[in-house]
Amino acid sequence: MAKTLYDKLWQAHLVKERDDGTALIYIDRHLIHEVTSPQAFEGLRLAGRKPWRIDANIATPDHNVPTTIEAGDEPDSGGASSVSKPAISKRSEITDPISKIQVQTLDDNCEEFGIVEFKVNDTRQGIVHVIGPEQGATLPGMTIVCGDSHTSTHGAYGSLAQGIGTSEVEHVLATQCLIQKKMKNMLIKVDGKLQSGVTAKDVALAIIGRIGTAGGTGHAIEFAGEAIEGLSMEGRMTLCNMAIEGGARSGMIAVDDVTIDYFKGRSYAPKGDLWTQSVAAWREFKSDEGAHFDKVIHLEGSGIAPQVSWGTSPEMVIGIDELLPDPETESDPVKADGMRRAYTYMGMEPGKKMSDVVPDRVFIGSCTNSRIEDLRAAAEIAKDQKVSDKVTQAMVVPGSGLVKKQAEEEGLDQVFIDAGFEWRAPGCSMCLAMNADRLGEGEHCASTSNRNFEGRQGYGGRTHLVSPAMAAAAAIAGHFVDVREVANDE
Amino acid sequence: MNKFESFDGLVAPLDRANVDTDQIIPKQFLKSIKRTGFGPNLFDEWRYEDEGQPGQDCSNRPINTDFILNQPRYKGAEVLITRRNFGCGSSREHAPWSLLDFGFKAVIAPSFADIFFNNCFKNGLLPIVLSEENVEVLFQATKSEEDFSLTVNLEGQVISRKGAEDIPFEVDEFRKYCLINGLDDIGLTLKDADAIKAFESQSRQQSPWMFDVIK
């Protein structure tokens, strides 16, 4: 029988089906960060248990780490030849004592259980979802979990990747398995070509605007179609990253040449004969012709405009060329009520345009958009321009030490610094504001992150989700603007 | 985990859809390395008029008197009713931990986000899915009846209230079994250790690249 990509991944990892309808699924790779793991390690200790397979785990601190670089260690802002600096050797120390304990606890737990950790000042440190693929630690055909909902990112290369809670972190540590029920299959097909200036982020937001934040609940989503095939690996990761914002624990894309090329030569990727053998196996990770999907959604790629979220849920999103929607014309009373609340929180009004909104801060970063391609797209807009006086702060936070290094080799850091952006050390940063990077009360932010929930980026902060190019363009214009109209001359 | 027993509890209505886990427990409280103590910060940004800090004594903070859980009539509530897609967003298990720590034993909604739903069962908090119509009936009841309470009977899979018909609900057999018996599912999975080992060695042969040592 024709199988979907998800069916194949599920079947390839099925340890046991139980009579009660649940199944044991084997987990190939487990990523660990400091926020959702301490209670799991403590649970192991209390029960006198050991990790099942230590070398399946890899850890890094990312949520709490400061992203400021000690004075004197930033690259020159004088515009002279920029010598490449040791990537993150002089990151500021954590001053918040509670954050410090959490990061220290991760170090101690990894030490005690013998788990490999890229510590805070290791060049390989970064946001857990950026470093996994970057190192080749997460590979096609794997089952991948992490105590973090954006683990869906890793589905971009034909793997079954999902976010789990802390009890499941403990369960995976102790048993290398998850107890699950099979999800339903959902296909989201984006046909045609994207307009120039329209990115994977816009596709993700347009999809969520269409299906809603619960549209994918109970489903594994496969993204397919010409527009998806045309995306780079980075773009595919951006898209799968936001599957969770559409309610789906897993988003995935079939393996093709783009996937395989991406993994060539990565640290933990197979080499030599093993490479040949693995590539042959990876190529099977795609849906068969005629496979059954429980739900199918079609979008026309050329019809997607650059998107910007206006409200407090990722489904509250519009094309930059549209007017803000009116709750009075919304037929669903629960939805209309949510919209009214969102307008109050955001300090905005229906019928207006997003180009009326001034972003007080601009944040380019997060596991959605902090890879090299994202930084290049933003730099292209920022080149030879200046951040508007209306913008208090514009910052660029690379996803990992290696992304930072690469960007510096390409001179992107200098482009940003010259334009008036801050160039930071890697981490989650203002995506969730667990460290010192955050919005002030009532401030609007053009953010490349994934969640515009109330208070997410700081108490009382107002987030607008956009692509890196749209964020950079808003920083320069001093208001939201259609990036298709401001593309820098090449 | 404690055994889940049938109980009769006061019902508090949270009339919002898409309540995300950032709202249930804001990020600054996630710095804790414990599973307990999150109750005072449940819905922190809605409950208080200032920004909460971890480790702070909440008893002197300015209260948002409009917020439902701050109204005296809902003091001691053990059942939360709310609207669709409750618990969306972040996977933080601190969300069910804080609901439990506050005193809730069950949450009723027309739908829940997947990860949150799953996390509840791992901690002995019962998420109950009812139809939009039934949830609406319960919302109305909290309005018309002071001290509106419900009996949640997991064994019989029904919720009951005075003077009305019982409302049945669905629950996974395995999850129900674990809740009622207060079982730790790691222990249960380890009973299948042989099956896991067999699978592992077969997979190691078939796909050796997945077993490359991380170092």
Ligand code: SF4
């Ligand atoms: S960047 Fe944001 S969404 Fe991604 S893992 Fe960090 S906090 Fe979570």
